Amino acid sequence: MEIRKITQDEKIEFWALLRYCLGSGSNDDPIVESDVSWITLDEAFAVFIDGTIVSTLRNIIFKQSIRGVLKDMGGIAAVATAPEYRRQGHIKALTKAAFWDMKQKGQVVSALHPFKEDFYAAFGYVTTNSWIDVKIPSHALSHYLDRVKKLDRNWQFERVKAVDVKAEVLSFITQLTPIPHGLVIDPDRSNQIWQSYHQNSRVVLVKRDGKTQAIAKYSKKGHLETGEIAIREMYWQNLDARDKLFGFLALHQDDSPYLWMQIPFGTNFHTWLRDSMTPFETKIYYRPMMVRVIDVEQAIANLPAAIAGEIYFTLHDQQCDWNTGTYQLIANQGKLTATRTTNQSALTMTIQGLTSLGYGILPLEEIQHRQWISGLDETVIEYISSWFPVTPVYNPYYF
Numbered sequence: 001m002e003i004r005k006i007t008q009d010e011k012i013e014f015w016a017l018l019r020y021c022l023g024s025g026s027n028d029d030p031i032v033e034s035d036v037s038w039i040t041l042d043e044a045f046a047v048f049i050d051g052t053i054v055s056t057l058r059n060i061i062f063k064q065s066i067r068g069v070l071k072d073m074g075g076i077a078a079v080a081t082a083p084e085y086r087r088q089g090h091i092k093a094l095t096k097a098a099f100w101d102m103k104q105k106g107q108v109v110s111a112l113h114p115f116k117e118d119f120y121a122a123f124g125y126v127t128t129n130s131w132i133d134v135k136i137p138s139h140a141l142s143h144y145l146d147r148v149k150k151l152d153r154n155w156q157f158e159r160v161k162a163v164d165v166k167a168e169v170l171s172f173i174t175q176l177t178p179i180p181h182g183l184v185i186d187p188d189r190s191n192q193i194w195q196s197y198h199q200n201s202r203v204v205l206v207k208r209d210g211k212t213q214a215i216a217k218y219s220k221k222g223h224l225e226t227g228e229i230a231i232r233e234m235y236w237q238n239l240d241a242r243d244k245l246f247g248f249l250a251l252h253q254d255d256s257p258y259l260w261m262q263i264p265f266g267t268n269f270h271t272w273l274r275d276s277m278t279p280f281e282t283k284i285y286y287r288p289m290m291v292r293v294i295d296v297e298q299a300i301a302n303l304p305a306a307i308a309g310e311i312y313f314t315l316h317d318q319q320c321d322w323n324t325g326t327y328q329l330i331a332n333q334g335k336l337t338a339t340r341t342t343n344q345s346a347l348t349m350t351i352q353g354l355t356s357l358g359y360g361i362l363p364l365e366e367i368q369h370r371q372w373i374s375g376l377d378e379t380v381i382e383y384i385s386s387w388f389p390v391t392p393v394y395n396p397y398y399f
Helices: 008-022 090-105 117-121 138-144 166-174 191-198 239-250 296-300 351-359 364-369 378-387
Strands: 002-005 044-049 052-066 069-081 109-112 132-137 155-161 202-208 211-221 228-236 258-263 281-284 290-293 309-316 325-332 335-340 348-350
Touching (some): 002 090, 008 044, 069 090, 117 290, 132 138, 138 239, 228 239, 290 351, 296 351, 351 364, 364 378
Antiparallel strands (some): 052 069, 109 290, 132 258, 132 281, 155 202, 325 335
16 A cells, blocks of 8 residues: 555546545546646645555645634545445545645644544544524615615725636635634635636625725526525625625615525624514534644644733644644733643643634533543633633635
């Protein structure tokens, strides 16, 4: 068995196995070079047996917002094994190889959409939360129409194809304060991948004095009774821009009587509606993202801290042993820093515990209940509860 990154000549074989396992397209159609141009060689791992690819995995280079701070992230995807070679440990071996690759590249956190939750839990990944899809009648936003009927000349709406505004959309998102927690950003991906992901979407840019203040990605289908607008993402810099955006959506009520809005988990959308008694429908996506810390010091660096303080903790990481050790965690001038130390510490945690804290996945009591942290005292509880409040993640991108 050999584990390595693939070469240019092996792209087609890589995609052939992946296509078979994922049921993507017709397995009888020939694969040509243009079909595999999206594969980046430095991201594509494979297990070879007798020179043949039997398992695949990608470590995709992303950035992710952790409590508003952008971190380099490794996205695990394209995981597949030929059926005749399954249950032989190949994906486990590829995952370990990917961890080391992330360490070398400075990808300090990792995320994935699991094919099997308990498989990745064994590698230190922790399940987060999904987003919410809310269906409302368009007229539920009609009270925002006054904000757009007599639109000030300084405000404009621009409707454009999503495939044409990659740079502007990404620039707007990365300048939000804060950037939504958990959001995965793909700034360096090829235009081809961006276009395939957004080919049926439009973007409305809400601008003031020529500068974008709010955006929404959406698609339309149907007409009149069957008309719907599906909003995949929406962001705003201020509430005035939000109101203008909602007014734009309300203008569609004559031809699209329903809106689907994809919003962060825990959002109180009732306050957006004209009448809180308006009938609505909700759906929760069933495959929440799993996440993991890959490099303790760099993952913690510059995360926001509400109060100043200092604690020590000893961490154990079975898979990424470079993380195992004792750390000094300091909050100073509103930011956290983790530094290795030789000091002793009664506070211990697993990588799952630290990941749960950093990402705000679980309250401290639950982390302790799962035996992912121990040795707490009143001072430590005060600091950790302040520094790492539970915060739902939001990431509408499936990768």
